[in-house]
Amino acid sequence: MAGELTIGGLECLFTGSVWAEGPLWVPSSRTVRWSDIPNDRILEFDPATGTTREYAVGVEYTNGRTLDADGSVVQCSHGRRRVERDSEGTVTRLVDSFEGRRLNSPNDVVVASDAAIWFTDPPYGILPGTKEGHEGEQEYGGCNVFRFEPATGVLTAVITDLVHPNGLAFSPDESVLYVADTAGSRYGVPLRIAAYSVDHGTCGPRIGALELEDGYPADGLRVDVEGRIWTSAGPSVRVYTPSFQLLDTIKVPETVSNLCFGGPDGQDLYLTATTSLYRIRTTTTDAAARTFPPNHN
Numbered sequence: 001m002a003g004e005l006t007i008g009g010l011e012c013l014f015t016g017s018v019w020a021e022g023p024l025w026v027p028s029s030r031t032v033r034w035s036d037i038p039n040d041r042i043l044e045f046d047p048a049t050g051t052t053r054e055y056a057v058g059v060e061y062t063n064g065r066t067l068d069a070d071g072s073v074v075q076c077s078h079g080r081r082r083v084e085r086d087s088e089g090t091v092t093r094l095v096d097s098f099e100g101r102r103l104n105s106p107n108d109v110v111v112a113s114d115a116a117i118w119f120t121d122p123p124y125g126i127l128p129g130t131k132e133g134h135e136g137e138q139e140y141g142g143c144n145v146f147r148f149e150p151a152t153g154v155l156t157a158v159i160t161d162l163v164h165p166n167g168l169a170f171s172p173d174e175s176v177l178y179v180a181d182t183a184g185s186r187y188g189v190p191l192r193i194a195a196y197s198v199d200h201g202t203c204g205p206r207i208g209a210l211e212l213e214d215g216y217p218a219d220g221l222r223v224d225v226e227g228r229i230w231t232s233a234g235p236s237v238r239v240y241t242p243s244f245q246l247l248d249t250i251k252v253p254e255t256v257s258n259l260c261f262g263g264p265d266g267q268d269l270y271l272t273a274t275t276s277l278y279r280i281r282t283t284t285t286d287a288a289a290r291t292f293p294p295n296h297n
């Protein structure tokens with residue numbers, strides 16, 4: 001099915017965060033932007049200079065982010081319990097409540113080709129003692145995956161049968177949505193990636209699930225143009241076929257939280273892993289790059 005896949009060596013680009021998450025290649029600045037959640041800041045790495053700077057501080061604990069169709073950044077904020085847009089540094093609310101109740105702490109987000117924003121809403125930013133947000137109540141009583149239509153303001157709960165939905169990504173034709181569930185045995189469920197059929201913005205039943213071989217959690221994940229699933233998996237990145245056959249394991253010295261494709265040709269894989277940002281050269285690109293080419297401005 002797939003073109004030949006080659007995966008290069010691991011480069012460490014930056015060390016100095018507490019818990020790095022939410023990497024995104026930002027085409028307009030040709031940088032990788034990511035969250036250092038407990039330090040409540042957003043960092044940015046410029047591959048042209050090899051340097052990292054603070055993009056913003058006091059950001060209310062941002063986590064995952066993605067590109068909108070206009071090139072602006074859509075990101076999750078634990079502290080504001082919302083999904084928001086960052087357009088050239090101006091941050092505005094997109095959605096923060098469901099049926100009149102506040103969201104938990106949106107974790108990760110993708111934008112579909114119809115401009116709908118799909119995001120997960122586990123409780124990690126409101127749990128007692130959290131260092132990734134502010135303690136609070138789960139107001140609507142669940143942890144859903146939501147679909148938000150910016151044009152109409154309609155928010156729909158599309159998946160309600162996962163315990164702590166976390167990373168998510170569409171297959172290249174957007175007919176399947178993969179969602180990691182990081183709840184685990186404390187909640188009586190396996191650490192897993194669940195697959196759901198999707199049709200015209202409607203999510204169907206679960207059609208499959210992967211339990212990682214050695215019990216590592218999958219947090220953030222991406223899908224490449226060939227439909228392969230690239231997921232964080234403890235101190236590694238795993239690559240799977242669309243039907244969850246393991247293709248490759250990339251060992252990393254720290255626990256990996258999330259990843260993104262980027263770079264000048266979209267074939268660099270950037271990893272956020274605890275204190276560090278890493279890069280791996282590949283021969284593939286993100287599935288969504290067809291909609292959002294990595295070099296568009």
Ligand code: MG
Nearest residue numbers: 107166167219
């Ligand atoms: Mg996450």
